[in-house]
Amino acid sequence: MARRGSAIRKTLLFVLALVAAAAAWELYKAIGPEDGGSILGWKLLPRANDVSMPHVWDVSARLLDDESRTSKRPIWRVVLSGAWYSFRLALLGFLVGTAVGVALATVMARFGIVKRGLLPYLVISQTVPMIALAPLVVSWGGKLHLGSWEWPKWLSVAVLGAFLAFFPVAVGTLRGLESASATSIELMRSFAASGVQTMRKLRFPSAVPFVVPALRLAAAASVIGVVVAEISTGLRGGIGRLIIEYARQASGDPPKVYAAVVGAAVLGLAMAGLVTVFDLVMMRRRPPAEELT
């Protein structure tokens, strides 16, 4: 029951943080220099004028307006459906990335030689810039034909999300699988447990507390991966594309681009919420944090 109490507290804190952020925004807008400013010759202070920093209420109001003169849908619906589209891609990327990450970690934990051979390449893989990779994946996908089925562009975007998501999961799970104490491993050995049994009954359960935070990172990574990939592959329908489109109209309609950013934030929150559910389910029988020592 203590956990439910802390959930309420967390929600309250979250709302409070949101209000505080909005207040800070407005405060800076009120006292900050209209055309930016410099400290010790460095141009550091952002411009506080309405083009760069529209009022919180203007952004909120813009969310309720029509998208444009030609499109009569209110912006919040456009943004939300964009976020929903990207959410599904990010979710797919997250799930695929998690599956790949767990599988890689399992093989690496089981075979030391695979670990030594593979781990450096996994680290290097994460240094390849998304912008360079995105067109490559799209063109590879374009060459894939399975009968009449053609590789759709959105699948490339999900794959790029998975590409960023698998890494924290692989590393976290590997650490978790290796975290089982020597005593527990000897215990399993004394019971003549097979390698597979030791994996299932000892190593995987020991890994859970390491996997949960890794999933958090993976969720964030898959969102970033999908949004960036949408932009660099030019995929329509998602929030990444909306941000780019609205940014082009920023000089005439500044609150609009922030409306899209709000959509991206909602998307991130949805993923984080999903992982929190995961967390609660997987950690429900574990000792509460303060007793972990």
Add this chain to the structure above:
Amino acid sequence: MTEVGASAVPAVEVTGAGKVFNPGTTRQVDALVAIDLHVGPGEFVSLIGPSGCGKSTLLRLVANLIEPTSGSVRVNGKPAPQARLDQEYGMAFQQAGLFEWRSVVKNVELPLELKGWDKGPRRQRAMEMLQLVKLGDFAEHRPWQLSGGMQQRVAIARALAAHPPLLLMDEPFGALDEMTREHMQAELLRICGETGTSVLFVTHSIPEAVYLSDRVVVMSPRPGQITTVVPVDLGSDRDLDTREDARFFEKVTEVREALRGHEVDELELARGIGDV
């Protein structure tokens, strides 16, 4: 005690066994040297000796958790690796080592689960074992909700669950209060008496060793070796009064002197060096 028949095979037979950790490095430890140890069927043998003399190491050799550097280890007539695979023993470690993600009863079920027992009989046996260690009411608790001594009792229940013919126990009662300890000792003797289980038991308590054992094996450190074996033979009808027996005290003194033997040697050695 010494019935002739199938059970005449010794439970443990260690001959000329030695163990060197990290050989050839600066961290080399001669943990055990030339160990000969024999545990007869149904016999209760205790290992006692100062900390670091290699008691746990010897137990782990018998359990085939580590390989001896020299010599041979046989359990129930089989080479140690085979005996481990055939689950000829149950082991209670110095640390309870319970799995925090399993309830207490599921921890006790673990060895049965690994052997492929069905759910029903598994649960039933585990509950019997928990009753035995007086933790029946805690079956659905999580290990971290139990005290250290209670966790130790769960570990004992787990070691007993599959009714192994040999028990290897490493200071299993170390964390228990005196009353629980005496209860557990009596229960252990009862179980062994009823089932003919052999026991190799590590302890730091001289009275405990004397009370429980048919023989007490005294060890000395650096390098770990067996110095004395004290036969006890207080009879199989030991009860609480046994501890007030003159014979009991006699044996306690005997073990204490065997333990002190090399301690005195070391003291005299130190004094001798000091005089020079």
